[in-house]
Amino acid sequence: RKEVEQDPGPFNVPEGATVAFNCTYSNSASQSFFWYRQDCRKEPKLLMSVYSSGNEDGRFTAQLNRASQYISLLIRDSKLSDSATYLCVVIPGGYNQGGKLIFGQGTELSVKP
Amino acid sequence: DGGITQSPKYLFRKEGQNVTLSCEQNLNHDAMYWYRQDPGQGLRLIYYSQIVNDFQKGDIAEGYSVSREKKESFPLTVTSAQKNPTAFYLCASIRTGDTGELFFGEGSRLTVL
Numbered sequence: 001r002k003e004v005e006q007d008p009g010p011f012n013v014p015e016g017a018t019v020a021f022n023c024t025y026s027n028s029a030s031q032s033f034f035w036y037r038q039d040c041r042k043e044p045k046l047l048m049s050v051y052s053s054g055n056e057d058g059r060f061t062a063q064l065n066r067a068s069q070y071i072s073l074l075i076r077d078s079k080l081s082d083s084a085t086y087l088c089v090v091i092p093g094g095y096n097q098g099g100k101l102i103f104g105q106g107t108e109l110s111v112k113p
Numbered sequence: 114d115g116g117i118t119q120s121p122k123y124l125f126r127k128e129g130q131n132v133t134l135s136c137e138q139n140l141n142h143d144a145m146y147w148y149r150q151d152p153g154q155g156l157r158l159i160y161y162s163q164i165v166n167d168f169q170k171g172d173i174a175e176g177y178s179v180s181r182e183k184k185e186s187f188p189l190t191v192t193s194a195q196k197n198p199t200a201f202y203l204c205a206s207i208r209t210g211d212t213g214e215l216f217f218g219e220g221s222r223l224t225v226l
Binding site for chain 2: 006034036041042043044045046049087089100101102103104105106
């Protein structure tokens, strides 16, 4: 089993749709979780951290389910500009230790007019 | 402005040649990372370093070497032993503070002819 595994893509959705991505992780002791966005041929950039209680940033909602060992990203009212690859990142040792970060393989989202 | 600078952005080399990719950061981050990304794939960890003069192998270290003589610098050498060196290489560093955001350089695209 991969340490971090994401929904296989691509996701093709119309503008205005709601779309959700999941990411499962194998290490139950993992402490820190993030969603990154990567545009084509560019470097990844932080979209949002994932907190235990869940968190929201505008149209984006991130949730953590420790019991089932997955994190999710929900995008409401999709825009054309949301088209990108979304990467989940798990830090087993916690960010305070600056240790090994593990990336999922990414889920590609394409929002169509 | 603080950030991570990778150079060169594009590099072409012949088979059998060693290549060194530069990564410099002025963010005062302790931990630095090298990732490799192939088309349509996620990021795979090559090497990482949490402090000066220390580094650890990632998942695909074979055929690569690194050094961490200064906090600001973490160069990666792609040796002739690397079987498939053509890829997009990303350097990153992390702030061990509130968010643990991973900062990326713009990447180096290496093509071996």
